[in-house]
Amino acid sequence: MNQALNGKRVAIVAADxxxxxxxxxxxxxxxxxxxxxxxxxxxxxxxxxxxxxDWGDTYEADKxxxxxxxxxxxxxxxxxxxxxxxxxxxxxxxxSFVKAFFQxxxxxAAICHAPWILINAGVVEGRRMTSVPTVAQDLRNAGAEWVDxxxxxxxxxxxxxxxxxxxxxxxxxxxxxxxGRHSGQHA
Numbered sequence: 001m002n003q004a005l006n007g008k009r010v011a012i013v014a015a016d017x018x019x020x021x022x023x024x025x026x027x028x029x030x031x032x033x034x035x036x037x038x039x040x041x042x043x044x045x046x047x048x049x050x051x052x053x054d055w056g057d058t059y060e061a062d063k064x065x066x067x068x069x070x071x072x073x074x075x076x077x078x079x080x081x082x083x084x085x086x087x088x089x090x091x092x093x094x095x096s097f098v099k100a101f102f103q104x105x106x107x108x109a110a111i112c113h114a115p116w117i118l119i120n121a122g123v124v125e126g127r128r129m130t131s132v133p134t135v136a137q138d139l140r141n142a143g144a145e146w147v148d149x150x151x152x153x154x155x156x157x158x159x160x161x162x163x164x165x166x167x168x169x170x171x172x173x174x175x176x177x178x179x180g181r182h183s184g185q186h187a
Contacts, residue, residue, distance in 0.1 A: 004178045006034040008074045013040045013065070013094060017083020020049035020056040021163045022111050026077050029170035035177065038062035038073075042091055050081045052163075065093040070100035075177045080112020080132065080162075089120040099123060102187035107176035109158035111169055115139055123187050128152055129159045155184025 010030050014023055023039070030037050041047050044064025049056035070076075076098065078085070088094040098121040101108050110118055115131040116138065118124050125143030129152055136146040151160045151168040156176055160169035176182075 003034075005030075005174065007036075008034075008177055009036040009038070009072065010075045010077060010177065011038050011040045011063075011068060011073045011097075012077040012079065013068075013088065013097065014047055014059075014079050015042055015084045015087040015091075016048045017050045017081050017087070018047065018079045019081035019084070019112055019163060020051040021166060022079035022081065022114075023049065023059065023077075025163075025166045026079070026109065026170055026173060029174065030077075030177075033174055038068070040065055040068045040097075042087070042094065047084075050083065065091070065097055068097060070097060070104055070106070073101075073106070074180070075107040075109065075173070076101045077173065078108070078110040078114035078117055080110070080114045082113055085113045085116040089116045095121045099187050102185055105156065105181040105183060105185040107156040107158065107173070107179075107182065107185070109160075109169065109173040109176070111160040111165070112162055115144075115159060121187075127157055128154045129157065130161050131159060132161055155186075156182030157185065 041061040119142045139146045150165040
């Protein structure tokens with residue numbers, strides 16, 4: 001357990017069809033470091049994972065998006081997958097929740113297709129980021145600088161490409177959470 005992270009709280013926002021490892025690995029790394037983690041879903045009900053090629057386990061929710069407040073958390077994690085970010089990027093409650101973390105200067109970590117959510121929240125312009133390659137042009141079109149690297153950190157915004165990058169993603173997430181607010185994080 002990391003004393004500097006003790007008492008920190010992180011929200012993981014996801015919907016059905018999230019890539020299972022992209023939720024479970026960050027959650028487990030955070031909990032191992034002594035961080036409290038809430039899984040926040042659109043309706044506060046359990047969500048079903050996508051496990052690479054087929055449906056995976058169901059994960060219980062701790063809160064509904066409408067009951068979650070940015071002020072209750074120190075950071076936000078957005079797992080990817082294909083279905084999950086596609087649903088969340090058109091969910092106004094999810095977009096408002098995401099934007100609030102940027103406005104507060106708090107760390108946000110997004111992996112795989114999750115930058116779609118950030119694009120629709122209007123928070124990627126001028127940022128250096130990575131993602132799964134199929135989202136690269138979407139990020140460029142939204143004004144981000146896309147690079148093909150395992151993990152990219154830009155003023156509290158942590159992004160990674162795929163599950164193979166989870167070790168680097170989790171390490172940077174923990175580092176940014178320990179650093180706290182970032183004045184360069186903006187909406």
